Amino acid sequence: MNFRDAYSDDYNSEDTEKIEIKKLEVEEEPLDPKIAEAIFCFNKKWKTGISLLESEGIITQDKKSIANFLFKYNDKLSKSELGEILAGKDDNVELLIEFTELLNFTGVSFAEGLRSYLTKFLLPGEAQKISRMMEVFAGKYLKDNPTTFPDTDCAFILAFALIMLNTDAHNPAILEKDKMTKAQFVQNSRGTWHGNDPPQELLEMLYDEIVGNEIQMKTKGDPDKKGWVKSIKGSLFEQNKRWLCLIGNELRWYKNPTRGRPEDPEKPLGYIKLEYVMVNEMDDRFCISSTLPKNIEFYVYEEKKPVAVTTLQFEITCESAAQVEHWAAAVRKNVTFEVEPEFDPKHYKKPKSKAKNFKKTKKF
Template identity: 35%
Template structure:
């Protein structure tokens, strides 16, 4: 038969009964405290679940996945697309993939060309959708080619080039009906223009083609008829005056640094000079450093701000809204931030900022930048030790003063 608590007490002396009652009381208090902690943990879990579902949290998570997908695409286009589809960043259909290739920033142009040139059914569909995103209406053939060949880097394989130029010719003729008798004319002339560009502007080609030769080589290509001579003269003059700009994907360490940035976008930056002017700069946050460029496509930054030992705070500025600034904490007197900027000759020199003040386009954008920067701020233990010593010395000096007084 199971003994009750009263039965147990009756078997003990008075002093032992008091001890046992005290143990039971402590046990009851401990169990109550554990229940309270359990309840608080459940509340925290619910708050975390709610936080993960907020638009801000989802936006940050999506940015991370987009950055990872871009890095994967730049190294292996098919794996990158597969990752982005699996993580619901893009839909698995040709139009959505084409939109991604056409609009997503910092994609490797060579990787885009390789993906578009594949002969798989999906890749061919994406190629057609990609070409259809170009607006060629009322553009001369040379201008349309310039636009098209800047959106990716033409692959080296002849079959890939053939498929891509055929898609271009079809799209151009659709946008400009009546210019050529058929798409084959546009296809042949487009290749002739590309060849002309190489011949005129490649230093290794010693004998440059003349206008007469260019006209001669394109006779009879318009469904057996000649194209208007003035059209060919205009094309020749255009290419001779300005060569095609072929996109190049740099392979320097600096370029590789920005394959997977934590955050990037436009901000206004206040200058460090006497007049504190504001300039629009493109910022990239990566590997505990903040880089800023004049334009997103620039390969070399205008400045580099290592985030070591810096802090970030929101500030009010009468001239600009949504401001925040980077600063060195607990130094007593303002100190120069260890950062670098490009001088007039493009060389990186020591910056002269005690703070870096930036202005975002909106309040949510400012909050995102501040959150991302905070995550990337790193501490140097030696710096913290020196700062602690300074505080201790300051406090000791104050105490000594009080004693003396």
């Protein structure tokens, strides 16, 4: 497969489904108590968790044994601790290589392969560690798609360039006029393939993929997804152009860009809990509604206090259909059904809105 095959018109987001665990299947059965305890310890400090796993005989000191466990229970392990253990020290990348070998990038576009890879762990902040991880990724991607790049170095340089582009394109602190253009990205990449230029078609396609759909590279405490939307609406309540932050099973909106951390000066204008809800997509918006036979509830801050508002569905309008798809997918992933719902169908009555101030549509 060459890059034209990987970026053909037939390519779509469904290709990411090809990125699957090659050798392992995640078990759906309840966790063994020993494994559950080890995961709990790992998420606080990876060294403690690994030591417990070794002492219980669940893994050995062999790097392949450790990698298999980290991959099998990836969705239950702390991404920040995973980033620390996989990044390794100095040039020790044996564990990272074994872990990366469990991914299959065959037939997947370079940008989508990188996007999937970076969902498995939290990328460390140190440039040296990022460099090691990108080098290992580049090697595995080229191994699975041997005709896409001249060699690993060329793939590595482009992977690093995409991370820089992703930061530039999606950092709200960088003004639109200062962001890298497609022409600048192509120009900056010239001569990086051992003195030759990468195919312009490839560079332009990669630019469009990254700018159109952010690679979510979180640091500790960052939201799962963030960005501008055109408007939000529920019942008679409506606000234009808001900054959304998806944090766990809560969707919050703000007036200005923020990471949504408690210490940030920008405070939320409101939020909606993603418990027992479903997400439906329309042309330019996605809607959140309850899976229970009742209205959904969201909260708006009035004088620093949350006021409950009930509505049949909560609508979020986006700038494009692609943005709708990306947001809807992220929100669905964070919906929870763990808390016992406070609802008795036998005594159900249509809830009344507690928000007395929303008799008329609010627009800002």
